[in-house]
Amino acid sequence: MTRPILPLLCAALLAVAALSLSVGSAPVPVLAGLRDWLAGTASAAGVIIGDIRLPRTLLSLSVGACLGLAGAALQGLLRNPLADPGLTGASQGAALGAAAVFYFGLLPWAGEAAPALAGLAGAGAALLLVLGLAGAARPSQVILAGLAISTLAGAALATVLNFAPNPYAMQELVFWLLGSVSERGLDALWVLWPALLAGGALVWRQRRLLAALSLGEQVALSMGLSFARGGRLLVLGVAVLVGAAVSVAGGIGFVGLIVPHLMRPLARHRPDRVLLPSALAGAMLVCLADVCVRLLPPGREIKLGVLTSLLGAPLFIWLVWREHRKWP
């Protein structure tokens, strides 16, 4: 049943990408613009498509794929449909890492990749702390531990903001934290694509563990799978995905929570089969949200992360309500 939905999702993804290239404040012929940009011809259409809309489209797709896949992997590992990079402290950890790099110029040897590396380290540290605090065997504890670690990372982030060198730097950081894919060049793809490949490979290789974990840790162990090693690799994969996404686009909440939830019925609720559909649907969702951002009346643009949170939070409330009704 999953196989037929993958081609459909791919086709829908292409349609969303085409839509994203064609939507903007000025009507521009997409194909002609792409042709001009590829040929290096200096035309208005070429600049708008190639330098503005193409990076925005590719970035939103990549960030969404990272977040959707990370959410699906995390929910499978923790066996909790409410697990989300934002709710387990991973996003805040990544934001803290990246913000520390922006402010204090940490990891100078890493150059452009420094915020992503710091984001990865932050996300990984937060997830390991959550797992250490709660243990993946007790799914109900994980959300509480995630809340605790998110609060800790949030407090540390507030401290960084507090000691901002100047008000402009602080404003810049706050806007970045709100989450956006605009005004970032194609260079950011050099962070996102390797992260998507590496993180995706780490998660994909553990899909048998994710499937077996449906029936609990003991069953997975009795099937000869190493929960300790596989779990750590999954956490690393999620950290790579979330760290890269957050360091490029800031905080884009609820994608990792909602997307696996939407895809699960299409994948017969199998945590291994929900991975790829979640990556594709996450890409689509973030790209569509960014299209909505551009369609809103001009003036002060609403940030992408603010929009996904405004849309995602009610869905999250509905999910909690549904879980509550399931377990009276």
Added chain:
Amino acid sequence: MALIDVRGLGLDGRLSDVSFSLEAGQVLGVIGPNGAGKSTLLHCLGGILDGRGEIDFEGAPIGALTPRLRARRIGLLPQASHSAWALRVEDVVALGRVPWGDQDPRAIGLAARLAGIEPLMARQVDRLSGGEQARVWLARVLAGEPRLLLADEPIASLDLLHQRGVMQTLRRYADAGQGVVLAIHDLGLAARYCDRLCLMHEGRAHAFGPPAEVLTETHLSRVFQVPVHVDLAADPPVVALK
């Protein structure tokens, strides 16, 4: 050659110097009070816990097997099974093939038939009754076609019909040439379906042997600390509180 030969198995504070062997075609019932070490013993055999001592499987040390090869030979049905997701029954049963890395429809179909869940295959497991779910969890282990099946209290909280269904499935599985080790509280059913019994007490094997040797009033009264009436000649065998 014994299917499994356990010598001096121990685990700090929970299991001490347990030895027994089981032939192919036999059902071994592990009995004893709560906390006697029944689950710990099964977990050690299933590779979930790392016990001290020696375990030979089909004549060779079990430690020589990789976890995956071990999982192909020994399947474990844990005490409290639960699916985190609303999986279909056929997908749950197919999980039994994880150690083999395939989705062998023959093995999955056979397991479903043995456990009597063929009509349930397209249903969602969380919508089944407790008794139906118990048979699904059992089918998941059967799908891996293990040489030795470990079942931790597989009939706890089941009604009489489902108790009989699960016990008969395990008995037939052993009769087909495999081995079964199950932890069980119902001593009457243990006497009826098991070839060997291991009476556990405070982490040790208090008695081991055929039901007639283990289910004596002396052994049971000492281990369970209540007076017990035993009549194994009755049909079905009776083991009850006095």
